[in-house]
Amino acid sequence: MTERLDRARILAGQHGIDALLVTPGADLRYLTGYAAKPLERLTCLVVTQLGCHLVVPALERAAAEASGVEVPIVTFGETDDPYAVVADLVGRADVVAVDDQMWASRVFALQEAFPETGFVLGGQLVSDLRTVKEDSEVEALREAGAAIDRVHARMGEWLRPGRTEREVGADIAAAILAEGHEQVDFVIVGSGPNGASPHHEVSDRVINAGEPVVVDIGGTTAKGYCSDSTRNYVVGGEPDPGYLAMLTVLQQAQQAQREHARPGVTAESVDAVGRRIIADAGYGELFIHRTGHGIGQETHEEPYIVEGNTLELEPGMAFSIEPGIYVEGQWGARIEDIVVCTEDGIEVLNNQPRDLVRL
Known part of the structure; x- marks a missing residue:
């Protein structure tokens, strides 16, 4: 899976994308092997040019680890702001790409966390990787x-x-x-x-x-x-x-x-x-x-x-x-x-x- 993440990071850089954010769905499973459930608590893969992290609720850490993910896991508690956690991991960004199936509520919350950042769809980027099968x-x-x-x-x-x-x-x-x-x-x-x-x-x-x-x-x-x-x-x-x-x-x-x-x-x-x-x-x-x-x-x-x-x-x-x-x-x-x-x-x-x- 780390090879897929490396390719995603390279593609993102080639398209001028500072961070790729991926929530539960086929793209997340393809990139990490984690078939996360789409719950009300945020689960989000953060891919930047400096590295990758998986943000999960503290109560989901065990499930994420059991899936065999090969990226560092960052957790947040019940009263923490998960979008602030994502923002800290991303840092300054001009362009952030989000997966095509991300819930609208997530997108709006991320836009509030990155008020000066432009948002684009990142689905095609991952699709370019997924189209040719290994x-x-x-x-x-x-x-x-x-x-x-x-x-x-x-x-x-x-x-x-x-x-x-x-x-x-x-x-x-x-x-x-x-x-x-x-x-x-x-x-x-x-x-x-x-x-x-x-x-x-x-x-x-x-x-x-x-x-x-x-x-x-x-x-x-x-x-x-x-x-x-x-x-x-x-x-x-x-x-x-x-x-x-x-x-x-x-x-x-x-x-x-x-x-x-x-x-x-x-x-x-x-x-x-x-x-x-x-x-x-x-x-x-x-x-x-x-x-x-x-x-x-x-x-x-x-x-x-x-x-x-x-x-x-x-x-x-x-x-x-x-x-x-x-x-x-x-x-x-x-x-x-x-x-x-x-x-x-x-x-x-x-x-x-x-x-x-x-x-």
């Missing part, structure tokens, strides 16, 4: 991908006609934990017309025979890395021919995107390859979201695979490839894999069948 991070993503694949492989245990989406979703959530995740991040079970809502989650709707079901699931492992994979199912019957024709186009688009993705191509070009196939088949207006998002200690992070993102892919970048087609009032479909850019292509971390799974 070997250990790729291995953690492999493990997360294999764990969520095991859940998809068990779908026949729960998904059947007559059950509600909510009942199926509860079983899936339990399996996400049983198969190697520390927490469940989301469970989407979109049956029939509910499949046309990309972020539907679950409802009390009863799943009927022969209708397609979109299952998009993910969680976070004990190492702090996320999974995210979508597959399409049908239970107890054969779906409408119109749906099958649509799904065939979607499979072609997703395969073309996987084959195109490699170092040196832009993020937006991966999106364009699949979007063109879908549009040429007459479904262009029904592909209503970007092709993908980066993934790591957060389910959604850089790089985003979307039109307008001219970022060139590099080895170590991890992201989803998940085109979708959604017909309101009828059905939807999405195929999602997490992939990691290698030296000459990609490694696909989700390997359950991409065809329609009949149960």
Whole structure:
């Protein structure tokens, strides 16, 4: 972790930032290994050109030490002003960067503690570090991908006609934990017309025979890395021919995107390859979201695979490839894999069948 902090300090200096302040969240865990809880008492990593300190409430010292943080820990008592502690550690500063997810109340309190200082967002600075994964991070993503694949492989245990989406979703959530995740991040079970809502989650709707079901699931492992994979199912019957024709186009688009993705191509070009196939088949207006998002200690992070993102892919970048087609009032479909850019292509971390799974 000290290497990551050193890189953060160097980047901050290059951007004219005197101090980087990071509160609980993925950035703090990435930089220190400490998965601190976002409580009303301030926890804040202070990164300056002179060094790094972790400011925590006195009652949180033991938890911080147990996480294995490798920076000096500075505590404050119940009646102390934690923002004054941060100000003392920072000293005089012209520019202070704060993490993008910092609570507004924290930002205002820091501005009062630094009345002559300019504040900027520091999220992009840390994102620049997090976007290209280290070997250990790729291995953690492999493990997360294999764990969520095991859940998809068990779908026949729960998904059947007559059950509600909510009942199926509860079983899936339990399996996400049983198969190697520390927490469940989301469970989407979109049956029939509910499949046309990309972020539907679950409802009390009863799943009927022969209708397609979109299952998009993910969680976070004990190492702090996320999974995210979508597959399409049908239970107890054969779906409408119109749906099958649509799904065939979607499979072609997703395969073309996987084959195109490699170092040196832009993020937006991966999106364009699949979007063109879908549009040429007459479904262009029904592909209503970007092709993908980066993934790591957060389910959604850089790089985003979307039109307008001219970022060139590099080895170590991890992201989803998940085109979708959604017909309101009828059905939807999405195929999602997490992939990691290698030296000459990609490694696909989700390997359950991409065809329609009949149960």
